[in-house]
Amino acid sequence: MTSKYETHEHDVLIIGAGGAGLRAAIEALAQGARVGVVCKSLLGKAHTVMAEGGLAAAMANVDRADDWRTHFRDTMRGGKFLNNWRMAQLHAQEAPDRVRELEQWGALFDRTETGDIMQRAFGGHTFKRLCHVGDRTGLEMIRTLQDRGVELGFDVFMECTVTRLLRDGDRVAGAFGYWRESGRFVNFKAKSIVIATGGIGKSWRVTSNSWECTGDGMALAYEAGAELLDMEFVQFHPTGMVWPPGVQGILVTEAVRGEGGVLRNNKGERFMEKYDPKRMELSTRDVVARSIYTEVKEGRGSPHGGAFLDISHKPPEVVKQKLPSMYHQFKDLADVDITKGPMEVGPTCHYVMGGIRVEAETGQSSLPGLFSAGEAAAGLHGANRLGGNSLSDLLVFGRRAGYAAAEHAKKTPMPTLDTAQIEEAEREVLAPFERKEGENPYSIHHDLQELMQNLVGIFRVDEDLRKALSELEKLKERAKRMRVEGSRLFNPGWHLSRDLHNMLIVSEAAAHAALARTESRGAHSRLDYPKTEDEWGKKNNVIVQKNGAMTLFEVPVRETPEELKKVLAEDGGK
Amino acid sequence: MADITATMRVFRGDGKNGTAVDYPVPVAPGMVVLDAIHSIQAHQAPDLAVRWNCKAAKCGSCSAEVNGRPRLMCKTRMDSLPLDQPITVYPIKSFPLIKDLVTDVSWNYQVNKKIPAFKPRPGVEWKMYQRDVDRPQEFRKCIECFLCQNVCHVLRDHDKHEEFGGPRFFVRVASLEMHPLDGVSRIKLLREQLGIGLCNITKCCTEVCPEEIHITDNAIIPLKERVVDEYYDPITMLFRKIRGS
Numbered sequence: 001m002t003s004k005y006e007t008h009e010h011d012v013l014i015i016g017a018g019g020a021g022l023r024a025a026i027e028a029l030a031q032g033a034r035v036g037v038v039c040k041s042l043l044g045k046a047h048t049v050m051a052e053g054g055l056a057a058a059m060a061n062v063d064r065a066d067d068w069r070t071h072f073r074d075t076m077r078g079g080k081f082l083n084n085w086r087m088a089q090l091h092a093q094e095a096p097d098r099v100r101e102l103e104q105w106g107a108l109f110d111r112t113e114t115g116d117i118m119q120r121a122f123g124g125h126t127f128k129r130l131c132h133v134g135d136r137t138g139l140e141m142i143r144t145l146q147d148r149g150v151e152l153g154f155d156v157f158m159e160c161t162v163t164r165l166l167r168d169g170d171r172v173a174g175a176f177g178y179w180r181e182s183g184r185f186v187n188f189k190a191k192s193i194v195i196a197t198g199g200i201g202k203s204w205r206v207t208s209n210s211w212e213c214t215g216d217g218m219a220l221a222y223e224a225g226a227e228l229l230d231m232e233f234v235q236f237h238p239t240g241m242v243w244p245p246g247v248q249g250i251l252v253t254e255a256v257r258g259e260g261g262v263l264r265n266n267k268g269e270r271f272m273e274k275y276d277p278k279r280m281e282l283s284t285r286d287v288v289a290r291s292i293y294t295e296v297k298e299g300r301g302s303p304h305g306g307a308f309l310d311i312s313h314k315p316p317e318v319v320k321q322k323l324p325s326m327y328h329q330f331k332d333l334a335d336v337d338i339t340k341g342p343m344e345v346g347p348t349c350h351y352v353m354g355g356i357r358v359e360a361e362t363g364q365s366s367l368p369g370l371f372s373a374g375e376a377a378a379g380l381h382g383a384n385r386l387g388g389n390s391l392s393d394l395l396v397f398g399r400r401a402g403y404a405a406a407e408h409a410k411k412t413p414m415p416t417l418d419t420a421q422i423e424e425a426e427r428e429v430l431a432p433f434e435r436k437e438g439e440n441p442y443s444i445h446h447d448l449q450e451l452m453q454n455l456v457g458i459f460r461v462d463e464d465l466r467k468a469l470s471e472l473e474k475l476k477e478r479a480k481r482m483r484v485e486g487s488r489l490f491n492p493g494w495h496l497s498r499d500l501h502n503m504l505i506v507s508e509a510a511a512h513a514a515l516a517r518t519e520s521r522g523a524h525s526r527l528d529y530p531k532t533e534d535e536w537g538k539k540n541n542v543i544v545q546k547n548g549a550m551t552l553f554e555v556p557v558r559e560t561p562e563e564l565k566k567v568l569a570e571d572g573g574k
Numbered sequence: 575m576a577d578i579t580a581t582m583r584v585f586r587g588d589g590k591n592g593t594a595v596d597y598p599v600p601v602a603p604g605m606v607v608l609d610a611i612h613s614i615q616a617h618q619a620p621d622l623a624v625r626w627n628c629k630a631a632k633c634g635s636c637s638a639e640v641n642g643r644p645r646l647m648c649k650t651r652m653d654s655l656p657l658d659q660p661i662t663v664y665p666i667k668s669f670p671l672i673k674d675l676v677t678d679v680s681w682n683y684q685v686n687k688k689i690p691a692f693k694p695r696p697g698v699e700w701k702m703y704q705r706d707v708d709r710p711q712e713f714r715k716c717i718e719c720f721l722c723q724n725v726c727h728v729l730r731d732h733d734k735h736e737e738f739g740g741p742r743f744f745v746r747v748a749s750l751e752m753h754p755l756d757g758v759s760r761i762k763l764l765r766e767q768l769g770i771g772l773c774n775i776t777k778c779c780t781e782v783c784p785e786e787i788h789i790t791d792n793a794i795i796p797l798k799e800r801v802v803d804e805y806y807d808p809i810t811m812l813f814r815k816i817r818g819s
Contacts, residue, residue: 042625043683044718045633103700106692106753108707108714115701133711139632140714151691158683181672210627244604250630329630332649334604442616486621489588490673493620 005422006186010036010155011409012402013175013190015162015217018046019138019391020374021196022145023098023398024405028194029152031406036188037149038157038177040212044146047198047210048394051138052253052325054120054130055395056388057095061116063127068092069567070126075389076560076568078124078284079353079382080522081537082230085560086360087380091389091396098395099131107144109133121258124284124386135253135323141391160186162216163498164425165193165224166417171368172224173415176425180495183488185426191412192405194363195221195356195372196398200234200506202499204349204457205449208240208251214499215506217376221356222505226367228543229378229555230354231506232513235385235523236458238288240348243304247333249348252309252326254387256343257281259322261311263292264342265300271307286384286523289347293458296346306346312339347458351390352506353381353523354513357542363401366544369408373401383522432497438483441497448475448503456511461527465515472508479504508550513541516552580652582610583660584622588673595619596660601652607663608636608647611675623674631784634719638675639664644721644782666724679720685739688767692750695757706754713749713793715785718742722779722789728772739768741779741789748793751800761804764797771801 012028014021017039028035039046058071071092076083099117103109109131110118119128133140149156162177166187174189197217201209222228239252257263263281265271275291276283283291292307302308311319316339320327323338330336330343355378356365363371374394381389432438455468479501484494519533520526539554560568578601583594597618599610608626615622627633629648636647641655641662655661669677722741728734739747747760747768764770777790787793804810 041627042635042679045627045635047627049633049717050628050630100700104694106750106756108702108711108753110711111702111704111707113703115703133714136632136715139717143714147691150687181676181678210629210633212627245602246605246609247630325632332631332651333606440616440620442620446616484620490623490676491621492615492623496620 006184007189007417008036008155008157008186009189009414010034011190012192012194012405013038013188014194014196015175015220016046016196016198016374016376017043017156018048018196018198018374019141019145019394020376020398020401021194022142022149023395024194024196024373024402025149025154026145026152027399027402028406029149029154031403033406033409036155036157036190038160038162038175038188040159040161040180042158043156044142046142047213048138048142048391050208050210050251051141051391052135052251053122053255053258054132054137054388055099055141055391056122056125056129056386057099057131057392058092058127058129059096059099059117059119059131061112062119066127066129071095071129072564073568073570074125075380075386076382078384078386080384080532081382082521082540082557083382084360084379084558085564086558087397089564090360090400091380091392094396095392098392098399102141102144102395105144105148107140109140120255121282122254122387123257123279123282123288125388130258130388132255134321135255135325137391157186161495161498162220163429164421165220165370166421167224168415168418171415172370174417176422178429181490183491183494187417187422189414189417191409191414192369192371194401194405195370195376196374197376199352199375200503200510201349201351203448203452203503203507205453206240206249207349208237208249209349214503216499216502217372218355218509219502219505221365221367221370221372222509222543222545224367224370225545226365226370227357228354228509229357229540230382230513231352231509231543232517232524232541233353233383233522234349234510235285235351235353236289236347237350238285238292238347239309239345241334242302242306242344242346243334250329251348251350252343252345253323256309256311256323256326259311260314261309264308264310265295266302267300271295271300284384285387289458290525292345293347302344304344306344308342309345310342312341351375351385353383353385354378354510361400362404363397364404369412371401371405373397383524429498432482432484432494435481435483438481439478441482441484441493441500444475444478444482445496445500445503448500448507451475452507456507456514459525459527460514462515465511468511469508469515472504472511476504509543512550512552513543516541578657580610580657581660582614583662584611584614584674585664586622586674587671589671592671594662601657605652606648607640607645607650607652607661610652611647611663623672623676625676632717634717637666637719637721637724639666644724646719646721646784649784666720668724668726668730681735682718682720682723682742685743686746688763689743689746689750690758690760690763692753692756693758694755698755700755702754709792710749710752712787713745713752715787716742716745717785719784721782721784725778725782727776727778734769734772737769738772739770741794743768744770744773744797745787745789745793748797751797761800765801765805770794770798773798
């Protein structure tokens, strides 16, 4: 039936090979499953590699008073209590074991004087909690997981893009995709699928995200009938590079502030005193990003429209040892020596707290057999993520999703693939080649990024969001008529046409949910509704496809049990 | 540098045919070669094939030969190049070409599989001190851009892909062998399968490393010494003869 296509069969198929995907793969392998991993890039190049500052886990190596309760409380407070409490609890409880596991697989973290894993301070964390390797923690993590996965023996399908999830009745049955190199089609048949495709940042013009972060997994799940949650919560990291133009948006790690860096405006004032005098530069990301934005808007910005971030009061050798890649990044790309003078920084689209709606313990989505973990999934971070909680999220919930996917596979017969769905997927992917004329995907992508940057940015307002939704309709129409030139052999224009399809879906979801939430909370700031409303604190927005249209409904936030409410009310630590 | 236009002379083609094509690209302040390639994709040649991810020298995807020098395109500033002449951008040479600037680097992943992973010595205590991890941490900075593999004579000129692992994998083996708690020996592998003896220490790999890893001095030479100690030390040789191994 499907002999015309290259087809691979696994118990568990993992889409995405960043931290969450690799950790899920390792766990599914450990449970005895046959595991395939599909990724858009070469193995080891996923966006996790760019994570810099560290991995949050209450190991109490540096601050002895730290424990999971404090980490849980920090996470819930940072997320403005919109988090799934159970995820926040599991995350805080299990993160230390996941870090130790990495060490046992060969990761080499920076050390304390007593020979333990070093931990540093970060925004919103009560204690020094981030395990790190200088400012290249993500590289250490991905290499460790990659080596472990290769050792255990997973099948990796590199530079392969999945364009559609295939269904067998009401459950997932596999995935259809193409090899980026040859443009040939390929099918994957699997009992369970884990989506670990990361974020959506490439829909904004100023972003720290790589080309891969186009919301693929969320769009695949949405189109297959799964639910998305909290899509209005998009994190703008306070410190991205602002100059020169080509590097605008590239991340400047929060570790600069964690190691003692201070923010100043063009009058030399440490402006965080006005916005959060208690936590200053180590306030949460939503607060620091809005503060920088406000300083610039009110005329107190740096020459290129940012704020000054200065670590040059520290000894040069300390800066170079703790922040080596920042030192090189500014020296090579911006002609700035950060041991001698300040950096110019401004907000950059960095992370989406929203994503596929999943069960806390298993990562199971609303679609049987479909699981998700990492940035592609929602729930842990609520309205705002704390720095360092992403890498720990990948490990804790990557492992859980991998385990649950393997268990599900044990109880499930191999599904069958439906030729009609495959043929439709094939037609859709090839359509841009068939058109004799039409627009180039790059220009549509450019306009999408401008639109999201200008209308669905840090500060939002009803009128802008409505305009964004109507403009998105026009972009969708233009995308239906786009044309791709050249052959199917490694053709980036064609690849972008697929990514664009996904970006349009997740952008619409973000704008839709942002319009619905008439309050300000965490990363979602409405100029027309500046207050945080108790009523909105009780509900999450869910987005699902109904009769071909994007539909939004509210669900109640899962109520925190009494004993954990007590933990939240405590004022432990500093 | 207002209103400067650079000529980018970019290789276009596949494994069978190909030629360099000139593209005029307006130069913006602080622009890097990868920006110029992206500009060509957006405005002139949407099917121009290139690999890239982070654009911040952290992922090692965008390796190419710029004006004949192996570089990361994301780290190569346009204003560091002579803009009055065409800037040539070619794919890295040591691996088979797929298309334009994209090469088939899968051989590296095959070599990597031969290397036994980290395995702690039995009963170790999980304590390590910074002074003991400094050296292997240097090796773990590697971003797998494969520029070292590209310039290594053994691979580039002599094509010994069958019997030689290349600098990248000596760096990986060094990170494991010098891990303070590792309990596996990879010396036999270095000699017999990764062919470390073929390296004649010309340091070309060290020169091109964007992470400034001292590949030759800190990884390859100490590993060569370990191989010599294991195989050519007279006392060890005698001991082995007696034991008959």
